[in-house]
Each structure stands twice: as structure tokens, then as C-alpha cells.
Amino acid sequence: MRVLVVKMSSMGDVFHTFPALSDAMRSIPGLQVDWIVEKSFAEIPEWHPVVNNVFSIELRKWRRTFWKKQTRQAVQAFFQQVNQHHYDFVIDAQGLLKSLWVVRNIQTGTKVGFDWKSAREPLASLGYQQKVHVPNKQHAIERLRQLFSKALNYDYSLNSPIRYELNTADWSKPTELTQHFDDDVYSVFLHGTTWDTKLWPEEYWVELLQKVVDKGRKVVLPWGNQEELERAKRIANSVKNDQAWVPDVSLGLTTMARILKFSDFVVSVDTGLSHVAAALDVPMVVLYRVTDSSLVGAKGEHVMYLESALSKQYIKKFKNAQQYESSLVGLTTENVLSLLKGKVTKI
The missing domain is CATH 3.40.50.2000 (Glycogen Phosphorylase B;)
Structure with a gap:
């Protein structure tokens, strides 16, 4: 199974996604994950062992200069790069209209995200093919773990141990x-x-x-x-x-x-x-x-x-x-x- 995750910012939000990836990695043999993230955080997803390709997006910059030809060319080149790959699922882990726009530009894969009552911006839910209900008033980590388990159809036990499982064994003091x-x-x-x-x-x-x-x-x-x-x-x-x-x-x-x-x-x-x-x-x-x-x-x-x-x-x-x-x-x-x-x- 190949999955594309859209979780672009902020730093804390990116880290909140790791336990969900660890759950999925343990539950789905041979899982491959690619990730779209803001350029300033592009180093981070590479720290997780299940992540293969990291696509650094400059959405914040694009939104300020979308009228420029250079920006439109950069947008086109970015999605051409991502769309060279085939995905079974594309998971919007943000639930925003801006992340939905990114998801809808991916040519393959079932588009999955939070439903109307779960998404931070409910209108975003109208753009998903598979809508997942996750109760609010929970920690962001638990919400993402539930989203991934329902999207990818594996069992998840509420409040089970959080595992980040980052690739840091070879790190040394700088x-x-x-x-x-x-x-x-x-x-x-x-x-x-x-x-x-x-x-x-x-x-x-x-x-x-x-x-x-x-x-x-x-x-x-x-x-x-x-x-x-x-x-x-x-x-x-x-x-x-x-x-x-x-x-x-x-x-x-x-x-x-x-x-x-x-x-x-x-x-x-x-x-x-x-x-x-x-x-x-x-x-x-x-x-x-x-x-x-x-x-x-x-x-x-x-x-x-x-x-x-x-x-x-x-x-x-x-x-x-x-x-x-x-x-x-x-x-x-x-x-x-x-x-x-x-x-x-x-x-």
C-alpha cells in the first residue's frame, strides 16, 4: 500500500502525525508513505522510517504571489513531481481548505479527510471521497491516530502507547x-x-x-x-x-x-x-x-x-x-x- 500524507505545518502539527504513522507501519506490512510538508519543515518527516519521499511545498509563499507567472510555474512543476507516483490513499491530516486544494491536485488515490463535524474548516470535508468522523476535544495526536486507522482500515485502541519511532540511532552530538x-x-x-x-x-x-x-x-x-x-x-x-x-x-x-x-x-x-x-x-x-x-x-x-x-x-x-x-x-x-x-x- 502506498499513501500520501498532506500535513504541511506547523512544527508541532508535523510531530503530532508521527504516532499515527507508527501505528500504520506496525499494522500494514510493506506500507510506503510519502509526505507533503512546508519547505521550512522538510527535514522532519525524513526522521520516520516509513517515510520514503518528502515533497517540500511553498504554499505560504505561493499564496502571496499566486498572480505571478513564476509562481504558477512552480505550482505546476510541484504537482507534476508528486503525480509521477501512484497512491492508493491521499490523507488530508489538516482538514483545512488550503490542504484540500493540495489534495485535490493529486491525480491518484482515494482522497480521505475529516468529516464535517471533525474538520477544523468543515467546508473542506466536502472535497473528500472518504470522510472520517473523529470526535473533537481530544489531543491532536489521538485524533490523527484515529483518522489514519479508519482511513487505512486497521485496529486502533484508544490511548494505546504513543510511539514516535524516529530514526535517531545514528545521531551524535553536533x-x-x-x-x-x-x-x-x-x-x-x-x-x-x-x-x-x-x-x-x-x-x-x-x-x-x-x-x-x-x-x-x-x-x-x-x-x-x-x-x-x-x-x-x-x-x-x-x-x-x-x-x-x-x-x-x-x-x-x-x-x-x-x-x-x-x-x-x-x-x-x-x-x-x-x-x-x-x-x-x-x-x-x-x-x-x-x-x-x-x-x-x-x-x-x-x-x-x-x-x-x-x-x-x-x-x-x-x-x-x-x-x-x-x-x-x-x-x-x-x-x-x-x-x-x-x-x-x-x-
Whole structure:
């Protein structure tokens, strides 16, 4: 059986798809999977053993310049490449009108997606040949596992163990890391995210860094944009003797994943890289100020959560100082370290 998966973004959504692929791989002998994903995430699907071809799409770019001849030519060339292959099923794992447009441009295979009550954009369901009902108000991972099992007709037991099963056995520490920390034990602080309301205050990171460094540990502070770089430098400069490392350049996804894999533990806000760490089975505490971990949280055997009373409200801008403070209740450095004591030695 040959299947094409359409799951283009975001980073967390891409990682949410891996357990469904692992279920399918275990249930269907000889399964072959190709994947359409946004170019910026094209490295990620290759990490799963059942994935053969990864087609990197630039849909975000195309939508801004669709009137240009060059864009239309790029679209045509992309689908010509994909349509060289025959598929038995094409699974829309996003349930959006934009992903439906991609699916409908694939010439072979039964088009499968969420039904009207299950899709994020219900109108998308009208374009599928096979519509799958999956109850809402479940974690995205469980929804995708159910979608794949019903689409490809294999048994799935609700809440069965999550398996990412990524091809990481041959990975080693990147040279960028060993040049700074040799073979020392280190942790990673993932401090950057998309919404200001999801950030953990800088002074909290400084406090946590000091406590971790006092235990003789070193810390990596990665970054993805100029604002995050400046914050990482300020946090790192709060301790002495190069105990904290801020990379000179923004690291690629594979390099960052290798750093996460060999870390002793991770502390993270709600951000895409938290899903990478979860998939790599790294002990991790994730801080949820205004987002719901039960629906979109990083899931893994060694993932621990700290959630505020506002974590299910998806607040993008705080109304007042009281709401700001309420979003931090329970998200203290002491609580982070308390959770880690059950997973990490000498902390």
C-alpha cells in the first residue's frame, strides 16, 4: 500500500502525525508513505522510517504571489513531481481548505479527510471521497491516530502507547555543541515562542539558570530570531564562566534535534521544539500559561506539565496586570525543579 500524507505545518502539527504513522507501519506490512510538508519543515518527516519521499511545498509563499507567472510555474512543476507516483490513499491530516486544494491536485488515490463535524474548516470535508468522523476535544495526536486507522482500515485502541519511532540511532552530538561543552552534561532552555502571552518572564529564566548552574550543570539557550537572540544573551550573561551557551547562528532543525536528544533535561514554553524533545524521549518540563496541553501539548513518556489557571483560554493579549499575574501562578522555578527531581539526578 502506498499513501500520501498532506500535513504541511506547523512544527508541532508535523510531530503530532508521527504516532499515527507508527501505528500504520506496525499494522500494514510493506506500507510506503510519502509526505507533503512546508519547505521550512522538510527535514522532519525524513526522521520516520516509513517515510520514503518528502515533497517540500511553498504554499505560504505561493499564496502571496499566486498572480505571478513564476509562481504558477512552480505550482505546476510541484504537482507534476508528486503525480509521477501512484497512491492508493491521499490523507488530508489538516482538514483545512488550503490542504484540500493540495489534495485535490493529486491525480491518484482515494482522497480521505475529516468529516464535517471533525474538520477544523468543515467546508473542506466536502472535497473528500472518504470522510472520517473523529470526535473533537481530544489531543491532536489521538485524533490523527484515529483518522489514519479508519482511513487505512486497521485496529486502533484508544490511548494505546504513543510511539514516535524516529530514526535517531545514528545521531551524535553536533560539533557546534562539543566545541563549547566537550562531553559535559547539559540541559536546554527553550525560551522562545510565537505569542508574548506564552513566554515565561526573563527573570524566571535567570533564576532557573542560576540554580541549575549552581548544581554544576551547563545550559544551551537556542534562538530563532533577533529578539530571541538578545533575550538568550541577557539570560546567559547572568552567570559566569561560560556555563551557558548561546549559539552564534540560528541552528537548523536537525542540529537542534541532536542537541535536544543528548541533553539531560529540557525546560520549555509552549513552542514547536518542545514537540521535538517529547518525540526524542528527553525529560522535559513544559510551561503552559495560556494554551491547553490536553489538546495541543507536547506528549511523551518523560514530558511533565506546569499549567496556570488560564491555560485553556488561549489569551493573545492580557487585559490587565491581574490577568498577567494569574497566568504565572504555579509556574515557578521551584515547581520546575521539583518536577525534574523525579526524572533527573543531582538537580
